[in-house]
Amino acid sequence: MAVNLRYKRGQTEASHSIAYAFYKRGLYAESLELLGKILPRYEELNDTEKIIQVHLDMSDVLNKGGLR
Structure with a gap:
């Protein structure tokens, strides 16, 4: 639905x-x-809270998945 509406966020x-x-x-x-x-999409939107959340999520994935 967001795609059809071209709603980037x-x-x-x-x-x-x-x-x-x-x-x-x-x-x-x-x-x-x-x-x-x-x-980069959150960076374009200047959404600092979501940028931080993505970094935290990436950290969780790296720690849980053993990817490094």
């Missing part, structure tokens, strides 16, 4: 939710890849 937040779902299902590489793609 909604698209980004939906992708963030999908990345979290990947993480919870143990798909760490996929989650990390998607988080890396949405980080």
Whole structure:
């Protein structure tokens, strides 16, 4: 729906939710890849809170998934 409305924040937040779902299902590489793609989107939106959240989520994925 956010895509059809061209609602950038909604698209980004939906992708963030999908990345979290990947993480919870143990798909760490996929989650990390998607988080890396949405980080610049939050930076474009100047959403400091979400930028910090993405960094924290990436840290969780790296620690849980043993990716380094």
